[in-house]
Amino acid sequence: MPELPEVETTRKGIDAVATGRVLQRMVVHDSRMRWPIPAGLPEWVKEQKVNACRRRGKYLLLEFDRGTQLIHLGMSGSLRSVQTGEILRKHDHVEWHFEHLTLRLHDPRRFGAVLWHPAEDGPAERHPLLQKLGIEPFDPRFNAEHLRKGFAGRQMAVKQALLAGDVVVGAGNIYASECLFRAKIHPATPAARLSYERCERLVVALRGTLKDALESGGSTLRDYVNATGEAGAYFTLHAAVYEQDGKPCKTCSRPIKRLVQGQRATYYCSTCQKR
CATH class of the missing domain: 3.20.190.10 (MutM-like, N-terminal)
Incomplete structure (x- = not known):
């Protein structure tokens, strides 16, 4: 998508x-x-x-x-x-x-x-x-405090909370896996259990992941093309975990794992993203 x-x-x-x-x-x-x-x-x-x-x-x-x-x-x-x-x-x-x-x-x-x-x-x-859409990720008001407040009381997995889009938009299935890897947060962690420090890391990771994707013109996933009919290059250049299951982690060399959450595939490193 x-x-x-x-x-x-x-x-x-x-x-x-x-x-x-x-x-x-x-x-x-x-x-x-x-x-x-x-x-x-x-x-x-x-x-x-x-x-x-x-x-x-x-x-x-x-x-x-x-x-x-x-x-x-x-x-x-x-x-x-x-x-x-x-x-x-x-x-x-x-x-x-x-x-x-x-x-x-x-x-x-x-x-x-x-x-x-x-x-x-x-x-x-x-x-x-x-x-009901959440805040834009590059809005100056999007910070760790906003994230903690939005996740308060939510026992659903943080990956699912990101996908919901009512706290922050932009973290779809692809980039949610990528930003959680960057923030060193396990995708099954209950959203309400994220500390302020981990929320800070997640804010930085989400912005960084989306910024890299924007600079690369988007992804090459499936048949995506931009307004001039050209494909992007995000996954060629930057993807660390998405659709990388079985391949070595770029940080620790352990194999990337895949799990299914809400009928959507999630990719993560069990060593770098401990629960």
Whole structure:
């Protein structure tokens, strides 16, 4: 699944080519996404200028005078720019046509979303899908105290608490394993048992992991591509534990282990990440 670094890399690419431009027309080839695309959406945004391209968690936010489009890439989706008139690929479900180029949403599994938040309903952050999202990891307010307060009373594993996204966003399945390794925290440790010191380490590790991924343009996991159709290089350069089970730990040389938590694979070093 595209995670925060992949979505932010896509946002930067879209922002560079779409913000300040007038959207000539939007074409929906298949409205059957995770939630049906509103039938009136193409008319609502037709000939409207894109005022900004923002991100909240894993959602891309295209802002217009009349409201904001919320775009989610789902499990394996991508939003890329192509030359106008380029042949449509299978699973290209939505197009945004500008004078100089076209944006296409490609989503083989159709787990993504294209939704609408009208301006009269207030800031896009009031949309039900965004209201309960946790703090952004690079927000200055995200610190050890915030993490401890958010994890207080939670007996679930810290990996699961990170994935929940209501304390901090950005730690999806891939980067949660990586940042817990950096922080030397076992993924099955109950969240409420993290000391202030370990919360400090986790804050630093999460920011560092996401920063490295952003600088590498995201991951090369599955078929992720950025806004220009290029793959990232995070796992080629930086992955320490994710999908490295059986390989030697880069710190202690003991084999990396794999366990399943909430039907998701977790990777860790039992020596460096003691319970």
